[in-house]
Amino acid sequence: MSTSSSATLGAAVATVLGVLLLLVFLGSAEPAPSCAAALPSAGSGDAGETGQGVQGLSDVQLRLARDGVAIGLQRGMSEKVIVAELAAQATESSFRNLANSTVPESLRYANDGVADDHDSVGPHQMRVSVWGDVGIGTLMNPTYQINWFYDQAEKLGAAAEQMSAPELAQAIERSEPAAYRQHLALAQDLYAMFADLDPASMPRTPAGTPAAGCGPSGSGAPLSGEATVFGQAVIDRASRWIGTPYVWGGGDVHGPTSGGFDCSGLTLYAIYHASGGQIRLPHYTQAQQDHPTAQVVPFADRAPGDLIFFTAPGDTDSHHVGIYYGRDENGHDLLLHAPQTGQTVTIAPLSGWDGERMDVRRYELSPPSLGMEEDTPRLSSASSDQPKSLAVNLSGPAHFRRSI
Template identity: 60%
Template sequence: MLLIVFVAVIVGATSMSSCATAVSGSGLQSATRVQVDGLTEAQLQLARNGVAIGKQRGEPEAVILAELAAQATESTLRNLANPAVPDSLNYSNDGLGYDGDSVGPHQLRASVWGSVGIATLMNPTYQINWFYDQADRIPARDRMAPADVAQAVEVAKVNAYAGQMDLARNLYAKFANLDPASLSTAQAGQPAIGCGLNGAGMLLPGASSDFGSAIIAAAQKWIGTPYVWGGGDQNGPTDGGFDCSGLTLYALYQASGGRLRLPHFTQAQQDHPAAQVVPFDQRQPGDLIFFTSSGESSSHHVAIYYGRNDQGQDLVLHAPQSGQTVTIAPLWHGDRLDVRRYSIPADSGVGSHD
């Protein structure tokens, strides 16, 4: 309890920071289009940004390998929130960690590094740059093994980073052909990837149910994944991507712990027994919005209502159309909009059929 109170004092005043801390490398946000056994797209995007930012900064290969090994060891390549740092739960994350007051892919302690504000601390791009900043201050780093560079930066009780070097080398090889000249670099004062509306580390919308928040958390891990017609099932993308109803059936299945599996068709999702009709003015984050063209009886598109931005504009999280990727975008009007809110069945058999 004392730890939680102490952490709140450190980060509470800046928990809603603009996340505009200048960074030397801004990374990438599109789909990786690679596969590594045992790793999700979200993990691969963190790994790719470890390489991309390292290359943007001109870091040597050994230091980039050290960063990858450190991410893999500290957080298994996940942007972790921590209940001991309550404000961290308000930001998009890949799960929870329980190591003291540590958060993020490099498990930075809020009580030590939290002066930048929790919005910045939960930004994985900031944490990757933090690692490289620390490594650049090590005088002998160019003569050190990558695992020892990781240990010198992280100052862990036990140097376990050598155990992740094979994975680090594999990941580096996957992304080694990134051209630094083609990667944009954030300007001073501009937010890095992970701030604002897109990417891991974004501020989650408020005023939603726990189930609604879980639906958003499940879907937003696939931001940047290509649209594929007919793509997606309860386990994730198929044939390399999602279509609109594939993304929603995945998100509701995952958020419900497998108890709610919607059909892979928009109108069938709209008419599902677990769906409650909600007036548009009562919409909440996590509700599904169905789009029906004038004169048509069946909806042609579905999106997850995300909430409003700081200008009061409605946002949706969805898989738009061929040639685009899963994204957060302003809600558009023109079609008839029908809102549905879903309840988790008490009996696991409800909604378990196609």
């Protein structure tokens, strides 16, 4: 073989090997985490001075922490600023969207607990008397409050770069000196947990509008009517799975199966746990609608926590079911549901099913107190006397065909 032939053969072999190595690398590279991914299992974490580490946080708390990171990433915030936001949330509300018993209007919104510190509400405990011009509905929106924190950080400009994360949180929240240092280790652990989130997986927001992060956290939407203990329990049980993938046939009384829920799998899970295990619905929409425990409710009397069944014109059986969530600040009805393949458990406008028959069913137990397996604690925040401070992507759903 000639020298030139050997060189040509060697170059060809090298090219093939290079392509193979590239394919192996691409095949083994893990995709960036997305908002649709399930929340990671909490590790041991660093408990810090308070004794509360990542391991002790619930899914509800982790979702708010994730949105703190996600919105910061969308807005191009530095690690220090995002850690400051997390430390502030941890100190002010323990990552909960808190209503306030001294602000009765705040109780009309889905929340993660009720506190009574002055007139502070939400995850950053914004004072209604200071920041209330935007309205209680906006203040009870966790996404608004997280964006508010980043807005304040931007206003500080170059001065923010001279501060540590706890000092920055203090400058924005104006609470007790060094209050935010106690949760610094926890904030750093949470940042590390979510720092690789892919901003491209998050809801797109038009220029000039607040970043949406990973979308709704499950609290902050208005409640309509008189939400009973049982109805609120149904919402709470289902809301913890917002962002979970739709899987046809997925879900049972224990949670997602095969990685997700379908529409009736989500509702049977929520009703089962809200009833303390006393109501076990079948895994089929029409069978749930006809279940002996189902009370027929006129559409005009719908209340949060009721199930709504959808039947297409000309059909006799319902093909979709969701949980009535209440109304938004503009009076539009909302539905919490598992939509269809390729989507995740979400909150959407009920108007997406205009033209279909909507049947409302209620499964309330008597006495209502049986509707909660876990009591929602009454919480006190770490706010001081100083001022503090759901953006839901409500795009209409498609029409869903029969789901089991």
